Amino acid sequence: MTTKLRAAIVGSTGYGGVELIRLLLAHPNVEITSVISSSSAGAPIADGYPHLNQILTDRLDAVDVELIRGKADVVFLATPHGVSTELSPKLLDAGLKVIDISGDFRLQSGDVYETWYKHKPADPEYLKRAVYGLCEVFGEEVRGKDFISNPGCYPTATLLGLAPLAASGWIDPKSIIADAKSGVSGAGRGLSLLVHYSEINENFLAYKVNKHQHTPEIEQALSRLAGEEVVMTFTTHLVPMTRGILSTIYVNLKSPRSEDDIRELYRQYYEGRKFVRLREKGKYPATKEVWGSNYCDIGLSLDSRTGRLTIVSVIDNVVKGAAGQAVQNLNLMMGWDEATGLAFTPVYP
Ligand SMILES: NC(=O)C1=CN([C@@H]2O[C@H](COP(=O)(O)OP(=O)(O)OC[C@H]3O[C@@H](n4cnc5c(N)ncnc54)[C@H](OP(=O)(O)O)[C@@H]3O)[C@@H](O)[C@H]2O)C=CC1
Ligand SMILES: CC(=O)N[C@@H](CCC(=O)OP(=O)(O)O)C(=O)O
Structure with missing residues (x-):
């Protein structure tokens, strides 16, 4: 044994x-x-x-x-x-x-x-x-290391939604807007007015506008992938649900591409990676579809009228956005299969 x-x-x-x-x-x-x-x-x-x-x-x-x-x-x-x-x-x-x-x-x-x-x-x-452990993007760097910095919850959802495009150089680096929403467990167990039941129940609000601490983290990783400076608009919202993050991301491309080309880019980039699931054309993920799991589900649509691409990326903030990705990093660090101990199905309904 x-x-x-x-x-x-x-x-x-x-x-x-x-x-x-x-x-x-x-x-x-x-x-x-x-x-x-x-x-x-x-x-x-x-x-x-x-x-x-x-x-x-x-x-x-x-x-x-x-x-x-x-x-x-x-x-x-x-x-x-x-x-x-x-x-x-x-x-x-x-x-x-x-x-x-x-x-x-x-x-x-x-x-x-x-x-x-x-x-x-x-x-x-x-x-x-410290090695930045965004597993599907920088996971190779984690192997054999002894100090991993696990990515933030919003950055995990947003970066996994953008990484293939940023790495391909197709993205206009000044055009990115991410509009992200989180359940209240993202704020931790401590009590505050923001997560007080009668304040957040039947409510929906933006917070830390243009001040969220995850903005430079996302920009740092995107700039590294794109090989040029990326700045973005990033707005966070609180939703009256317990778990889940949904990031809706809008980008312009440097030159025209078809949606099929973009889908193929994502398919190739995430090939063999168990925890990123690309939805078929016309289908968009919901937070409940990854609840309690280590999956990040992504849907995308190219608007032929504006030429803008919309990407929808969802995770469970406490699993893929925190503890699940930390265990995935442990697996990579130790040379184990990245899904060891994580291969469970989302909880539904
Ligand atoms: N919640 C989420 O979805 C995510 C959280 N994170 C990050 O993970 C970290 C933990 O978040 P979360 O679990 O939500 O927060 P919580 O507030 O729920 O828990 C933090 C814990 O830290 C302990 N703590 C407080 N001060 C100290 C200290 N000086 N030394 C040691 N332990 C201390 C407290 O326990 P005790 O008093 O018993 O020591 C407390 O239970 C944060 O940095 C957060 O930003 C990252 C991604 C997602
Ligand atoms: C809903 C909510 O309050 N979310 C927290 C996320 C904090 C978090 O998880 O912080 P790190 O990922 O930076 O460690 C926030 O917006 O600050």
Whole structure:
């Protein structure tokens, strides 16, 4: 029998952390050996999450690098922005593998991070070491590495919708508009007026307009793919549903192409990638069709009147947008099949 990889989760009491627990409990090569909390060490994890009763009986450990080193091989960080900045370098120095689902190591420039996140940036040496784990696009770079920065939820949906076009050079780099909507679990378990039931129920609103911290992350990846600077308009909206992101993206092409050519480009780009599903002509995905799964479903339509292309991309924000992609990154990092422990069907209805 082969030994399982031992995993610790910092931020295990949050939505990203508890989704990691659900996925890792079903992973054949991984054993959860430490669930960690900065505020409730000693309490059983099931106290805060009764759905884990008799499934995960562990008590929460404190955030202690020496303790983690003794118990784990890989550490997932599902912590608020600013925590990983300090903690990840210490975990890496202790010889641990790290997968960070926060935004602290996604942006290559510390100055850009500080501008958009309003936090002190990480040490440049560790920023350089972090690999941006957008699996279907940069997954080759993840293999064998020890420090992965997991992409943001909105960037995952939006970038997977745009990557084939950006990489082909067909896209007009100044023409991109992404109009993205998220369920409220994207805001985490903490309470705020924004996600208060009577504020968001039967409501629908735009927020952080022209200020969303995911804008530079999407632009950074698109610029890298296109080989030229890409700037875009990115607007986020909150929808009264629990899970799901739908990003509607509008772009102009540099020169005329047929919809069939664009479909063929997407088909070839994502060939062999299990978790990206392109819808047939005239069909567009809904968030419920990927609920609880690691899929990203994409539909597209070329408007012959305007020449503009509309792309619709959906994910489950806590799976493909966070914990699922983090597990996919672990699989790539370890040289396992990328779908190990993730090959489940979306929950429907
Ligand atoms: N929710 C989502 O859809 C997505 C979230 N993310 C990112 O993942 C991260 C976690 O998000 P999410 O799970 O939603 O947030 P939550 O607010 O639900 O959970 C965050 C957890 O972090 C822990 N925490 C707080 N402060 C510290 C600290 N100083 N040291 C260690 N742990 C701390 C808290 O637990 P405790 O007090 O027990 O330590 C808390 O439960 C964030 O960076 C978020 O942006 C990324 C993609 C999607
Ligand atoms: C609905 C909602 O509030 N969503 C959050 C997404 C935050 C998130 O997931 O942050 P990272 O991906 O950057 O880690 C937001 O818009 O800030």
